[in-house]
Amino acid sequence: MKNQIDKAVITGGASGLGFAVAEKIIAGGGLVCLLDINDERGQIAVKELGENATYINTDVSSEDHVNTAIASAKQKMQGINILVNCAGILGSGRVLGREAPMPLDNFRRTIEVNLIGSFNVSKSAASVMTTNEADEDGQRGVIINTASIAAYEGQVGQAAYSASKGGIVGMTLPMAREFTRFGIRVMTVAPGVFRTPMIDNAPQEVQDALGAAVPFPSRLGNPKEFADLVTHIIDNHYLNGSTIRLDGAIRLAPK
16 A cells, blocks of 8 residues: 555465565565465465564354454554455255255355355454554555456356355445445456465366466466456555456356
8 A cells, every 4th residue: 555564364274365465565574474274385475475474274164353453453553444355165966966965064164164254254354454544545445356257247156155255245335335435446356277385286187278278378377467467456545345356258158
C-alpha cells in the first residue's frame, strides 16, 4: 500500500501461491504472517523468508482459530493492512460416484475451507483494518481472495470445488460495496492451471498436458506471476470489487 508498510496476513502462505506472495511482499520491504495448518512447511517457509515473516497454525474454517490468529498477527506486525486468502483444498469427486453418491461431508468440507474460510478470515481481518490510519485515498486496507477459473467452467468432478470458488466470486462485489465506508478494498483473483505443490506431485506427462492446453503461453502458470498480480492489486487503489482471471486464455473442457 502506498506510503505505508505492507503488513500482510496470508492464508495458505506456507507453500504454493501464498508463499510466492509472501516472497514478493517481503522483497518490497513488507511484513507477513503466514496462516497455515502445515507446521513443518510453515517453519521452513519462515526460515526461508527471514525475520520479517512469522507463522501461526490456523484452521481457517474455525471462527475461534481465526480470531485468535488475527489478533496474534496484529500484535506481531503492529497492525494488518493486507489480507491475501490462498488457503484451499481441491475437494474433487463426482456427485454420483461409481459406488455411491458423494458423501455430504465431502461437499461440506470443501465449502467450509474454501468459501467459509475465506469469509471467516476476511471479516476478522477487516475488523482490524477499520482501525488503521487512512492513506491519501482514505484507504485502510485491502483484501484479496483466491477463486479459480473452475468458478466459471467447472469440470466433471468439480461440483464442490466450483461451488466454493463461485461463492468467493459472488461475495467479492457486495463485500467491496459494504467496506467502502471503511476504506477497505476487496478483490479476487481467479487463477488457471498453476505450478503448485498439488500439480508438482502429478506425473510429468500430466503436467505437460495441462500446460499444452493453455492457449498462450502454453505452459503452467508460475506462482510468481500470481504474486505479481496480487502486489499490483495492492498498489493500484482503483482496483476494487472485481475478479481478475489469470489463466493464459484457457477455458476448461467438461472433463
